[in-house]
Amino acid sequence: MVKIAPSILSADFSRLREQVAAVEEAGVEYLHIDVMDGHFVPNITIGPPVVASLRPHSRLVFDVHLMIEKPDYYIEEFIAAGADLVTVHVEACTHLHRTVTRIKEKGALAGIALNPATPLALVEPILPTVDLVLLMTVNPGFGGQRFIGEIVSKLEALCDLRAKYALKFEIEVDGGINVNTAPAVVRAGAGVLVTGSAIFTAPDIATAIHDLRAAAHSTLVCIKT
Numbered sequence: 001m002v003k004i005a006p007s008i009l010s011a012d013f014s015r016l017r018e019q020v021a022a023v024e025e026a027g028v029e030y031l032h033i034d035v036m037d038g039h040f041v042p043n044i045t046i047g048p049p050v051v052a053s054l055r056p057h058s059r060l061v062f063d064v065h066l067m068i069e070k071p072d073y074y075i076e077e078f079i080a081a082g083a084d085l086v087t088v089h090v091e092a093c094t095h096l097h098r099t100v101t102r103i104k105e106k107g108a109l110a111g112i113a114l115n116p117a118t119p120l121a122l123v124e125p126i127l128p129t130v131d132l133v134l135l136m137t138v139n140p141g142f143g144g145q146r147f148i149g150e151i152v153s154k155l156e157a158l159c160d161l162r163a164k165y166a167l168k169f170e171i172e173v174d175g176g177i178n179v180n181t182a183p184a185v186v187r188a189g190a191g192v193l194v195t196g197s198a199i200f201t202a203p204d205i206a207t208a209i210h211d212l213r214a215a216a217h218s219t220l221v222c223i224k225t
C-alpha cells in the first residue's frame with residue numbers, strides 16, 4: 001500500500017497542531033517535516049523545538065527531511081525531539097555511510113535524499129544500509145513547485161536496483177506530487193508520497209488525502225489487471 005506523508009511546509013503554522021491532527025485523522029502514515037537552513041537550500045524553516053512540541057500530540061511516524069549543511073551536528077537533537085526517520089541529503093554529506101550509521105546508532109530509521117540532478121550511482125554502494133531513499137521531484141527549498149517528470153525514469157532505475165540486490169528500503173518521492181502526478185510515480189515504484197500544497201492548500205484536507213490515495217491506488221489496480 002502506498003503511504004502518504006503530508007509535508008507541513010505548506011501548513012498554516014499558526015494552526016500547526018490542529019493541521020497535524022487533521023491529516024492524522026484522515027489516515028496518513030507519515031508526517032513529513034522539512035528542515036531547511038538557508039544554506040543548503042535558500043529557505044529557513046523548522047528546528048528541533050517544533051518537532052518536540054508536536055511529538056506529544058501525534059502518533060504519526062515523524063519523517064524528518066534535513067535539507068541542511070553538516071547534518072551530523074543535528075541528528076541527535078532531532079532524534080531526541082521525536083524524529084522516527086531522519087533523511088539526509090547525499091549532496092550535504094562528505095561521509096554518507098558514517099552519517100547513515102550514526103542515525104541508526106541513535107535509534108532512528110535512516111533515509112538518504114537525492115536532488116534531481118544527483119545520479120543513483122553515487123548511492124548504489126550504500127543502498128543495503130538505508131531504510132529509505134527519497135528522490136526529489138523538484139529542486140529542494142520550496143513547496144508548490146512543478147513536478148520534474150524526468151525523475152520517473154530515475155525512480156524506475158532505483159526500483160530495479162532494489163530488486164536486483166533484494167533490498168527492502170522504502171522509496172519516497174517529494175515535490176509536486178498531487179492527483180495528477182501520483183499515478184506515474186506509483187507506477188514507477190514510489191511507496192511513500194510526500195505532498196505539501198496539494199493537501200494543506202486544499203479546501204478540505206480529508207478530501208484531498210482521500211483523492212490522493214484514490215489516484216495512487218487506481219494505478220496499483222491498473223498494474224494488477
Ligand SMILES: O=C(CO)[C@@H](O)[C@H](O)COP(=O)(O)O
Nearest residue numbers: 140141143144175176196197
Ligand atoms: O522538500 C520539499 C521542498 O523542498 C517538499 O517537501 C515540499 O514541501 C513539497 O511540497 P509540494 O511540492 O507538495 O507543494
